[in-house]
Amino acid sequence: MNLGTRKLLDRSFTALGISSIVIMGLMLLVVLVPIVSNGIGAIVFKSTIEHRKMLYHEFNRGDKADLQREIASSDASRKEIYRMLDTFDAELSKMDETRQQEYREKFEQVKNSLRALLGPIPGDEEPALARLKYGQTRWEKAEEKLHELLFEKKWDYSNPDEMAKEYEVSRSASFEGTSLVRLFPYVEKNIDRLLQPEWTFYWGFITDSSVDAHFFGGIWPEIQGTLFLAVGAMLFAFPLGVIGAIYFTEYARDGFLTSLLRSANSTLAGVPSIVFGLFGLTFFINTLKVSESKSVLAGSLTLAIMILPTIIRSSEEAILAVPKTYKEASLGLGSTKWNTIIKVILPAALPGILTGGVLSLGRAAGETAPIIFTAAVSVGSAIGLADVLSSPTPALSWNIYNLASEHEAAAEIRHVQYGMVLALMTIVTLLNMSAIVLRARISKKLKG
Amino acid sequence: MKLFRKIFLGAAVFGLMASADASAAANKLVLDGSTTVGPIAKAFAAHFTKTTGVPVTVSESGSGNGAKSLINKTCDIADMSRPMKDNEVAAARSKGVTPVEHVVALDGLAIIVHPSNRVNSLSRAQIRGIYMGRYTNWSQVGGPNAPIVIIQRESNSGTQDSFKELVMGKDNPISKRAETQASNGAIKSRVASTPNAVGFVGLGFVDNSIKALLVDGVDPDARTVKNGTYPLHRALFMYTNGQPSGVVKQFIDLPKTPEGKRIISETGFVNYY
Numbered sequence: 001m002n003l004g005t006r007k008l009l010d011r012s013f014t015a016l017g018i019s020s021i022v023i024m025g026l027m028l029l030v031v032l033v034p035i036v037s038n039g040i041g042a043i044v045f046k047s048t049i050e051h052r053k054m055l056y057h058e059f060n061r062g063d064k065a066d067l068q069r070e071i072a073s074s075d076a077s078r079k080e081i082y083r084m085l086d087t088f089d090a091e092l093s094k095m096d097e098t099r100q101q102e103y104r105e106k107f108e109q110v111k112n113s114l115r116a117l118l119g120p121i122p123g124d125e126e127p128a129l130a131r132l133k134y135g136q137t138r139w140e141k142a143e144e145k146l147h148e149l150l151f152e153k154k155w156d157y158s159n160p161d162e163m164a165k166e167y168e169v170s171r172s173a174s175f176e177g178t179s180l181v182r183l184f185p186y187v188e189k190n191i192d193r194l195l196q197p198e199w200t201f202y203w204g205f206i207t208d209s210s211v212d213a214h215f216f217g218g219i220w221p222e223i224q225g226t227l228f229l230a231v232g233a234m235l236f237a238f239p240l241g242v243i244g245a246i247y248f249t250e251y252a253r254d255g256f257l258t259s260l261l262r263s264a265n266s267t268l269a270g271v272p273s274i275v276f277g278l279f280g281l282t283f284f285i286n287t288l289k290v291s292e293s294k295s296v297l298a299g300s301l302t303l304a305i306m307i308l309p310t311i312i313r314s315s316e317e318a319i320l321a322v323p324k325t326y327k328e329a330s331l332g333l334g335s336t337k338w339n340t341i342i343k344v345i346l347p348a349a350l351p352g353i354l355t356g357g358v359l360s361l362g363r364a365a366g367e368t369a370p371i372i373f374t375a376a377v378s379v380g381s382a383i384g385l386a387d388v389l390s391s392p393t394p395a396l397s398w399n400i401y402n403l404a405s406e407h408e409a410a411a412e413i414r415h416v417q418y419g420m421v422l423a424l425m426t427i428v429t430l431l432n433m434s435a436i437v438l439r440a441r442i443s444k445k446l447k448g
Numbered sequence: 449m450k451l452f453r454k455i456f457l458g459a460a461v462f463g464l465m466a467s468a469d470a471s472a473a474a475n476k477l478v479l480d481g482s483t484t485v486g487p488i489a490k491a492f493a494a495h496f497t498k499t500t501g502v503p504v505t506v507s508e509s510g511s512g513n514g515a516k517s518l519i520n521k522t523c524d525i526a527d528m529s530r531p532m533k534d535n536e537v538a539a540a541r542s543k544g545v546t547p548v549e550h551v552v553a554l555d556g557l558a559i560i561v562h563p564s565n566r567v568n569s570l571s572r573a574q575i576r577g578i579y580m581g582r583y584t585n586w587s588q589v590g591g592p593n594a595p596i597v598i599i600q601r602e603s604n605s606g607t608q609d610s611f612k613e614l615v616m617g618k619d620n621p622i623s624k625r626a627e628t629q630a631s632n633g634a635i636k637s638r639v640a641s642t643p644n645a646v647g648f649v650g651l652g653f654v655d656n657s658i659k660a661l662l663v664d665g666v667d668p669d670a671r672t673v674k675n676g677t678y679p680l681h682r683a684l685f686m687y688t689n690g691q692p693s694g695v696v697k698q699f700i701d702l703p704k705t706p707e708g709k710r711i712i713s714e715t716g717f718v719n720y721y
Contacts, residue, residue: 128710129491153656157566161593163643164564213490286520293478293522294507372509377478379490380505381497391476392505406508406631408487408653408715411640 039422042415043205046139048195049074050119051202054134058211059204070196077193081183082122085111088180106174110183113149117142117187118194130212131409137216138415139197146191150184205419213379214403214416221382223423225296225393229375230365230431232300232388233307238357240304241311242346245353248312249319250341269309274369276306281373294392296383299375306370307360314356318349348446351439358435362428368397378402396424477504477699481514481527482606483631484650485684487715488553489527492702495711502695508631511606518687519545524696526687529555529606529650530613540689547687550700554718556651556668557610557680558660560636562643567591569662572679575615578646581623586644598626599635599647607632611648614680650684652716673718683720 049070056062092103115121119135127133136142152171155164172184187194208218244265252258280302284290290298322345330340346353368376376398383391403410403417410417477496479489486508493504506527507513514526515533519540532540532547540547559575561567567590570578577583578596587593600622601608616622629635635647640657651668654660660668664679672678692700702708704721712719 125710127714128495128707129714130494132714153563155564155566159592160566161587163562163592163594164566166564212494213487285522293480293517293524377505377507378486379493381503383503387476391503392478392507394505402508405634405637406483406486407633409655410633410637411657 035418035421035425038415038418039425042419042422043203044199044201045415046197047200047202048135048137048139048142048197050135050195051137051200053119054130054137054211054216055204057133058130058216059208061204074194074196077190078118080190081114081118081187081194084180084183084186085114085121088178088183091179103175103178106171107180109152110149110171110180113145114187117145117149131215134216135195139195141412142191142195142197146188150188206423209381210379210416214399214407214413215409219396219399219416219420219423221380222394222396222399222420223427224382225376225395226365226397226424226427228296228383228388228393229299229303229371229395230361232296233303233364234357234361236301236304237308237311237360241308241357242315242353244308244312245315245319246341246346248316250337250345265309265312269313272369273306273367274372276302277370277373280305280370285374291390293390294373294375294377295390296375296388296393297390299371299392299395300388302370302374303364303367306367307364310360310363311356314359315349315353318352318356319345321352322348351442351446354442355435355439358431358438362431365431366397366424366428368401371395371398378406396420396427400424475502475695477502477525477695478523479504479525479527479686480507480509480517480523482511482529482684483508483633484511484529484555484607484652485527485552485686486632487652488684488712488717489686491711491715492699492708495707496699496702500695500698504699510602510604510630511609512604515540515547515687518547518689519543521545521689524688525699527552528685528687529682530609531683531685532687545689547689548691550686550688550692551683551720552686552703553684553712554673554720555682555684556673556678556718557607557614557648557682558651558654558668559646559648559663559680560639560654560658560660561646562639563656563659564643565591565659567661568659569665571664572615575663576617576620579616579622579626580620581625594644597642597645598623599638599645600626600628601635601648602628602630607648607650610682611680614682651718654716670713670718684717 052062052067052070056064056067088107092100092107095103111121115124115132115135117135119133120127136145150171151168152174154167154169156167157164170184172181175181175184202218205218206223207220209221210219211217248258248262252261280298284298284301285294290301326344326348327340330344331337335343375392376395377392378394378399380392380394383393400417400420403413403420407413477493479493481489486506489506489508493506496502496504507523511528511530514523514528515536517523518526519536520543526547531549537547559570565586567586570589574583574589578589579598579600581598583589584596585593586596601611612622627638629638629647632649632653635649636653636655636658639645639647651673654668662668666672666678668678668680673681686700688696688700703712703719709719709721
């Protein structure tokens with residue numbers, strides 16, 4: 001090969017390498033930007049007066065005098081709307097039978113749209129569910145609901161061979177010639193005064209419990225559950241894993257049994273997590289009965305088994321990476337084997353062991369399948385430390401799935417789901433960062 | 449050595465705190481089961497915790513799982529959208545569990561399609577034909593010329609069992625082309641995003657992102673479900689181990705209270721009491 005070809009090949013390889021890194025970076029951007037921007041939207045958003053009402057009534061938060069002033073100014077504009085509704089109601093009862101029927105249903109639709117936008121109409125019975133007690137708490141949702149009030153969605157079924165196309169009809173047009181026609185431009189024009197939007201930093205999203213199955217409030221029970229499960233898994237798996245690794249590296253003799261154990265350990269690391277979940281259900285809950293129901297304890301034990309092989313493996317690598325001379329020097333000075341392990345080998349291997357441990361902690365926090373049957377529930381209040389042995393808990397990973405698919409109003413509360421995703425990502429990132437920092441600090445200490 | 453001592457101390461404190469209050473935490477409720485009963489159970493749970501202070505957790509894992517949890521004594525109340533089967537009752541008895549049935553609410557099994565579909569009404573025979581795979585195009589049942597995407601629930605689902613019983617009958621298996629979704633919510637969002645799809649969900653899951661069909665000419669709503677004219681109506685249950693007492697009884701009796709009734713109708717289901 002002459003020099004020219006070699007250079008060319010070298011350059012093209014460099015270009016390939018750089019471009020693959022660039023592609024990876026772009027992919028990361030494509031994934032991360034929506035997660036972060038949507039997730040932040042759960043905490044920082046334009047809130048309406050309904051949000052502040054909700055906070056005051058459900059969490060007793062906010063300034064009462066301020067709120068009452070706002071409510072008074074909003075109600076002044078709302079009164080006009082309700083007066084129009086009453087006027088139309090009176091007009092409706094004077095109409096003849098056929099026209100009454102024609103308008104009755106449309107009027108009901110208008111009232112329901114108004115309820116969705118502004119909350120219950122005066123004269124309505126007080127709703128039992130919090131989701132019906134308040135109007136739209138978020139401005140971007142309020143704009144959607146306003147659009148639904150102003151325009152009726154219809155489907156054009158005229159072509160029998162095809163799926164219908166959607167089109168919109170202005171509602172004011174369908175009330176042409178009645179008194180209600182004034183309502184629509186009024187609401188559109190005064191929407192700012194009706195809902196009084198303002199930018200809010202809702203820190204309660206992190207620290208509050210959810211109200212009415214995640215319609216309002218925050219995700220603290222989920223965050224706390226995730227932390228409990230991950231830390232619990234670590235309490236079981238970390239000591240066991242390190243002890244196992246010491247056995248493999250220092251005590252086990254090479255032989256059939258040891259190689260069998262090693263390959264069993266590697267196989268365990270590759271078992272799908274749902275298998276661990278089912279195992280946890282049958283073994284910890286149904287056979288050992290560690291708790292009466294699903295519980296944090298059962299979930300932690302299951303997660304611990306799942307991350308144990310990884311911890312053993314990484315600890316083993318870390319111990320093997322300790323230079324042989326350390327051990328020889330210690331033994332040569334007359335130290336016992338146990339003393340050597342505790343005083344020389346483990347401290348030297350600690351950075352590697354901790355890194356493996358914290359990375360597993362991150363994995364335990366993010367796993368869904370092992371906790372479906374052993375620990376996670378779709379709603380529940382934040383549990384105290386005292387309840388971890390007996391109570392199940394909501395957890396971020398499981399509730400993200402629940403809100404994405406099972407929840408009855410998944411499309412209405414997407415922001416909560418985004419917020420949960422961001423929270424989980426943040427927790428895992430923080431754990432990994434702390435692993436890096438910890439490792440750097442301990443390495444420095446060992447060198448110094 | 450310092451680090452190890454700290455860890456041990458931490459673990460000891462953790463363990464002490466946990467064991468100290470373990471007995472006090474007995475006053476709690478664990479619910480497991482149907483995704484159809486889920487919205488009612490979750491709303492009841494919020495109401496119950498607010499009024500009595502007793503913590504309630506709800507899992508939505510399907511009626512079959514609810515039954516299994518009750519049999520294994522891992523839940524206090526099993527939510528189910530179908531009655532317990534004979535083999536489940538037998539399994540419960542053999543483990544010393546006596547399942548007792550309580551009706552929570554009534555539900556209509558809504559047959560749902562995308563709003564762009566011109567089909568507004570189907571007979572039970574037509575629905576059966578669609579799910580058996582006899583009709584594969586919407587034009588065969590009065591719709592546009594488009595293939596039908598059939599969506600069903602998983603085998604664990606009580607809604608699936610109700611559908612088989614109310615629509616399919618014993619000898620008519622559901623077509624192998626049917627796609628399976630794991631919850632009411634998942635079926636709803638699948639149908640809402642797929643113009644050619646048909647699926648079935650509990651009445652409480654119907655909203656304007658999808659269209660509920662008339663079945664045998666009857667609109668599914670609170671009135672037709674209550675008086676039984678809507679053909680696909682069924683009861684929703686909660687099962688307890690033995691006659692309930694204490695907080696379990698208080699919870700089970702919620703559908704009979706005025707607030708309970710309000711919650712049931714506001715979540716879109718129909719009152720039984």
